[in-house]
Amino acid sequence: xxxxxxxxxxxxxxxxxxxxxxxxxxxxxxxxxxxxxxxxxxxxxxxxxxxxxxxxxxxxxxxxxxxxxxxxxxxxxxxxxxxxxxxxxxxxxxxxxxxxxxxxxxxxxxxxxxxxxxxxxxxxxxxxxxxxxxxxxxxxxxxxxxxxxxxxxxxxxxxxxxxxxxxxxxxxxxxxxxxxxxxxxxxxxxxxxxxxxxxxxxxxxxxxxxxxxxxxxxxxxxxxxxxxxxxxxxxxxxxxxxxxxxxxxxxxxxxxxxxxxxxxxxxxxxxxxxxxxxxxxxxxxxxxxxxxxxxxxxxxxxxxxxxxxxxxxxxxxxxxxxxxxxxxxxxxxxxxxxxxxxxxxxxxxxxxxxxxxxxxxxxxxxxxxxxx
Amino acid sequence: xxxxxxxxxxxxxxxxxxxxxxxxxxxxxxxxxxxxxxxxxxxxxxxxxxxxxxxxxxxxxxxxxxxxxxxxxxxxxxxxxxxxxxxxxxxxxxxxxxxxxxxxxxxxxxxxxxxxxxxxxxxxxxxxxxxxxxxxxxxxxxxxxxxxxxxxxxxxxxxxxxxxxxxxxxxxxxxxxxxxxxxxxxxxxxxxxxxxxxxxxxxxxxxxxxxxxxxxxxxxxxxxxxxxxxxxxxxxxxxxxxxxxxxxxxxxxxxxxxxxxxxxxxxxxxxxxxxxxxxxxxxxxxxxxxxxxxxxxxxxxxxxxxxxxxxxxxxxxxx
Numbered sequence: 029x030x031x032x033x034x035x036x037x038x039x040x041x042x043x044x045x046x047x048x049x050x051x052x053x054x055x056x057x058x059x060x061x062x063x064x065x066x067x068x069x070x071x072x073x074x075x076x077x078x079x080x081x082x083x084x085x086x087x088x089x090x091x092x093x094x095x096x097x098x099x100x101x102x103x104x105x106x107x108x109x110x111x112x113x114x115x116x117x118x119x120x121x122x123x124x125x126x127x128x129x130x131x132x133x134x135x136x137x138x139x140x141x142x143x144x145x146x147x148x149x150x151x152x153x154x155x156x157x158x159x160x161x162x163x164x165x166x167x168x169x170x171x172x173x174x175x176x177x178x179x180x181x182x183x184x185x186x187x188x189x190x191x192x193x194x195x196x197x198x199x200x201x202x203x204x205x206x207x208x209x210x211x212x213x214x215x216x217x218x219x220x221x222x223x224x225x226x227x228x229x230x231x232x233x234x235x236x237x238x239x240x241x242x243x244x245x246x247x248x249x250x251x252x253x254x255x256x257x258x259x260x261x262x263x264x265x266x267x268x269x270x271x272x273x274x275x276x277x278x279x280x281x282x283x284x285x286x287x288x289x290x291x292x293x294x295x296x297x298x299x300x301x302x303x304x305x306x307x308x309x310x311x312x313x314x315x316x317x318x319x320x321x322x323x324x325x326x327x328x329x330x331x332x333x334x335x336x337x338x339x340x341x342x343x344x345x346x347x348x349x350x351x352x353x354x355x356x357x358x359x360x361x362x363x364x365x366x367x368x369x370x371x372x373x374x375x376x377x378x379x380x381x382x383x384x385x386x387x388x389x390x391x392x393x394x395x396x397x398x399x400x
Numbered sequence: 401x402x403x404x405x406x407x408x409x410x411x412x413x414x415x416x417x418x419x420x421x422x423x424x425x426x427x428x429x430x431x432x433x434x435x436x437x438x439x440x441x442x443x444x445x446x447x448x449x450x451x452x453x454x455x456x457x458x459x460x461x462x463x464x465x466x467x468x469x470x471x472x473x474x475x476x477x478x479x480x481x482x483x484x485x486x487x488x489x490x491x492x493x494x495x496x497x498x499x500x501x502x503x504x505x506x507x508x509x510x511x512x513x514x515x516x517x518x519x520x521x522x523x524x525x526x527x528x529x530x531x532x533x534x535x536x537x538x539x540x541x542x543x544x545x546x547x548x549x550x551x552x553x554x555x556x557x558x559x560x561x562x563x564x565x566x567x568x569x570x571x572x573x574x575x576x577x578x579x580x581x582x583x584x585x586x587x588x589x590x591x592x593x594x595x596x597x598x599x600x601x602x603x604x605x606x607x608x609x610x611x612x613x614x615x616x617x618x619x620x621x622x623x624x625x626x627x628x629x630x631x632x633x634x635x636x637x638x639x640x641x642x643x644x645x646x647x648x649x650x651x652x653x654x655x656x657x658x659x660x661x662x663x664x665x666x667x668x669x670x671x672x673x674x675x676x677x678x679x680x681x682x683x684x685x686x687x688x689x690x691x692x693x694x695x696x697x698x699x700x701x702x703x704x705x706x707x708x709x710x711x712x713x714x715x716x717x718x719x
Contacts, residue, residue, distance in 0.1 A: 086624055120626030127624075132617040137639055137713060147625045182714045198625065 034061035034101075035238050036085070036123075036206055041098035041108075043077070043084050050311040054080040056262035057098070059337075062206060067232065067239040069253030069270070071246060071285065075307045077262040078242045082208045084108075085240075086125060087115040102206075121151040124199035128211035130191035134183040140167075140194050141179030147201040166197035170227060189220035193227065200231065207232075208240045213248060225251050246289055250274060258282050261308050261318040264337060268346030278340055278348035278357055280323045283364055317351055324370035325352060325360060325379060404718040405707060412699040417470070419695040423688055424466050433682040434458075435483050456483060469688070479692070480685030482678075489689035493671060498575060500670035503594060503662065504655050506587055511595035511602060511651070518599070519606025520637060526611060535607065538600035546658045550593045550665035557589060571667035590666045594658050598651045602644065609640030642712050649705035653698045 043055040055077040062068045070078045083089050085100055085107060100107040103122065107115060119125075127133040135143060144163035145156065152159070160179070167175035170193040183191055192212060199207055209228065213221035225248065232239055241252055249256055249270065257267040258279060266279040277283055284303035305322040308314050317335050320326040335349040350357065356377050363373035436452040437444065453459045457468070472478040479489035518538070522531045541549075556562055558569030572586040613619065613636040622632045660672035667673075671690055678686035710716045 083620075088620060088623055116626050116628070118626070119624055125624040127617060127621065129617065133621045135618040135622070135635055135639070136715065137642075138635070146622075146627060146631070150626045150628070150631075184715050195621075198621075201625075 033063065035064040035103075036062040036240070037099075037101040038081070038085070039099040039101070041081060041084065041100060042096070043080050043089060044095040045089075046093060046095070047311075052310045053262050053313060054094075054310055055084065056313070058257075058259070058262075058264045060257050060264060060267060062238045062240050063254075064205065064238055065232070065236050066254045067241060067252050069249030069256045070240065070242045070259055071244065071249055071256060072259035073244055073307050075261075075310065076259040077310070078259050079210055081259075082125070082210055082240060082242055085208065086119050086123060087112070117151065120147055120199075120204075121202045122204055123206045123208065124202070124204040125208040125210065126192070126195045126199050126212050129215045130188065130195045131183060131215075133195060134191060136183055139180050139182055140186065141181075144179070144194070144198050144201060147198045151202045162201065163197075166200055167194065169200065169231070170194070170197040172197070188216050189223060192216060192220075192224050196224075196227065196231070200235070203235060204237055206238045206240060208242070210242045211244070212241070214243070214245070221248075228252065246285055258285070261313055262310060263318060263349065264347075265319065265350070266346075266348045267337070268340070268343065272343055272346045276340075276343070276346075276358075277361060278346070279319075279350050280325055280352075280360075281319050283361060284322075287364065317349075325356075325374060325377075327351070327379070401710070401718060405703070408703045408706065412703060415699055416692065416695055420470070420473075420688065420692060421466065423691045424469065425462070427682070427684055427687055428462060428465075435682040435684060438682055439483065473692075479689040482686050483683050484681060489685050492674060492686060493689055493693060496669060496671045496674050499573060499668050500659055500663070500672060502576060502583065502587055503590055503668060503670060503672075504659055506591040507594035507598075507655060507659075508652075510591045511599040511655075514595060515599040515602025516606055519603040520610060520633070522603065522607040523610035523614070524633065531607075535604065538603050541596040541600035542604075544597070546593060546597065547661045547665050549596060550590075550662055553589050553593055554665070570665065573666070573668045590662050590668060593665075594655065594662045597658075598654060601651070602647070605644055605647065606640060609643060610636050613637075613640045642709065645705050645709055645712060649698075649702040652701040653694075656694045656697065 038058060038060050040057050040059055041055055042053070042057050045052040045054060058077075058081060060068065060070075070081070072078045080089060080094075084094065084096055085102075087107060087110070089096070090112070096108055098108060102118070105114075105118075107118065110118070134140070138146075141160060141163045144166060145159040148154065148159040148162050149156070154162075164175045164179050167178055172178050172190055172193055178186075178190075183194070186194060192215075196212075207228075212228070213224050216224060228239060228241075229252065231237070239252065241249065243249060253270045255268065256270050256273045257264045258273070258281065259265070260281050266273065266277070266282050273282065274286075277286055281303070284301070287301040288303060290300060303322060304324075308318060308321065314321050314331070316329075316331040316333050317323070317326070320330040323330070330351050333351055335351045337347045337349045340346040340348055341354050352360070356379065359377040360373045363376045364370070368376070434449075436449045436456060436458060439452055440448050450459070457465060460468075469480065472480065477490070479493075481488050482492060485492075518534050522534050525531050554561065554569055557564055557566045559565040559567060559572075560569040562569065567589050568582070568586045572582070574582045574586065576583045614633075616636075616639070618639075619632060619636055622635050627635075656672075659670065660675055662668070663670040663672035664676055671693065674686065675690040677683070678690065706718075710718055
């Protein structure tokens with residue numbers, strides 16, 4: 029995992045938006061990389077900064093008045109400082125992006141084919157007829173039946189899954205090296221979700237492109253990702269290979285995410301465990317560890333000390349930003365993994381019940397189930 | 401779609417007859433000048449008034465008068481004759497149509513181009529001085545009555561009475577075929593004044609629509625595709641145009657109404673002036689003719705706008 033061979037390398041990226049209420053620290057110093065042909069999954073709740081970081085990669089937060097620092101290295105260039113017209117040549121060409129809701133992401137008044145043709149013509153100097161032929165080819169590639177006819181349909185004449193296929197076709201128009209997929213399946217039916225994920229995997233194999241998939245859904249990253257970065261409040265709190273994160277998750281937030289997804293192999297009457305509280309304000313983030321107000325295992329000094337992303341013992345490519353000791357974390361997860369409650373895990377690990385997260389954040393209504 | 405258009409056209413025709421009936425009743429039943437009295441001179445004998453009424457056909461009952469009128473209009477394309485000049489209403493209108501057509505079509509062009517470009521620029525330069533200045537002047541233009549604006553413009557820019565003698569003043573209208581350049585210069589001020597309030601509304605709506613459109617997801621997609629900013633903006637303009645098309649049809653009516661005042665202020669021999677004179681003189685047949693003509697164009701514009709809307713937005717389907 030050396031920096032030299034990474035396709036995309038993001039270093040200490042910070043994105044801040046000045047607003048009337050104050051400076052929003054949307055992305056607060058994140059570092060990650062995507063290897064050529066591999067998939068990185070960025071996981072986190074809404075508002076954790078995952079979408080902003082990917083939009084910034086394409087320079088799409090610039091015109092919103094974002095203050096951007098750090099580096100985004102791609103093909104020997106720094107996309108943070110690249111002039112707008114050179115960046116435009118990268119967008120949709122070397123790096124393409126698909127979005128959450130394909131209905132609103134496609135222009136309602138243009139035919140699907142025209143939107144594909146536009147994508148081709150933005151970067152290729154070919155005739156309109158050639159671009160149209162390419163559009164039909166692309167629609168066929170993403171599995172839209174009868175593409176020669178469907179190319180003249182409007183987005184509203186497509187089903188949700190077909191729209192997302194059309195979006196993917198558009199993203200592939202210029203055979204990008206990197207595809208950024210921002211919640212690509214969130215707006216779709218479950219059966220369609222699986223089809224879209226399978227399609228993306230097939231296309232990745234066939235075209236050899238890297239994928240950066242952004243989602244709140246651990247199921248999606250389990251399916252797709254080689255590596256995972258877990259984001260919380262604008263920071264990466266844990267990163268590593270998908271195998272290591274699912275086998276030995278290190279951060280209490282990751283535990284929370286894992287415990288809040290339903291599993292078919294657990295007893296049917298077992299309750300899902302939500303993460304208590306709400307995501308923190310990005311204008312005044314909590315001091316110390318950003319997760320401490322919601323962390324059942326937080327100790328008093330965690331509100332003061334800012335944890336750094338450090339390698340996990342015995343796992344050089346697995347990093348975590350947590351102030352708990354490795355041994356304590358191992359015992360906590362062992363207890364949680366066996367179906368124990370945070371309280372039991374705390375007792376097992378011999379920790380004091382520090383900051384209790386059961387109280388909702390100030391000024392916010394309690395979440396359903398938070399009063400248990 | 402065809403069935404829809406045919407249905408709309410039939411309704412349009414019905415509407416025309418209703419408009420016809422309303423103007424007919426309004427001017428005959430409401431206390432307005434009796435044309436027979438107006439024509440009979442000072443201290444007329446009741447006998448003379450009766451005689452004139454008989455000549456003009458005003459002695460018949462209202463339904464009979466109306467029925468005769470409709471028959472003439474729809475069967476013989478005969479809109480009657482002016483009580484004053486005895487000229488046929490059709491020829492009066494024909495004679496004055498070029499001036500009014502020049503005025504309204506030209507104003508519509510100024511209105512659309514002006515409104516569109518000011519709105520787009522304002523939206524793209526949102527919250528700058530340029531934006532605030534143009535939206536501020538738009539507000540003034542929306543609020544200013546046209547005849548007042550016309551007088552102010554004449555006072556400022558007319559070559560005869562103006563402070564800055566730039567454009568030919570009132571009464572300088574010549575036909576397009578007679579002298580195109582003179583025609584053009586004489587129409588500049590009337591066009592701008594007539595277009596002013598519509599253009600201002602158009603600009604404000606365009607600005608709002610475009611600002612909203614530029615925040616849509618598909619604009620982000622367009623940028624993510626690597627389209628040039630000009631093409632991205634075009635996509636935004638394309639989707640903000642649609643709601644304004646409906647307004648277009650409504651504004652045609654405002655434009656025709658405004659033309660009456662503008663033709664009066666700038667002394668343009670058009671249908672608006674004709675309508676004004678005929679109202680002053682209780683020249684019923686001419687009033688009827690001009691009102692019918694205006695209604696015809698407004699109804700037509702509305703049907704055209706609805707059909708255009710279906711064409712502009714593929715999601716709209718009429719059945």
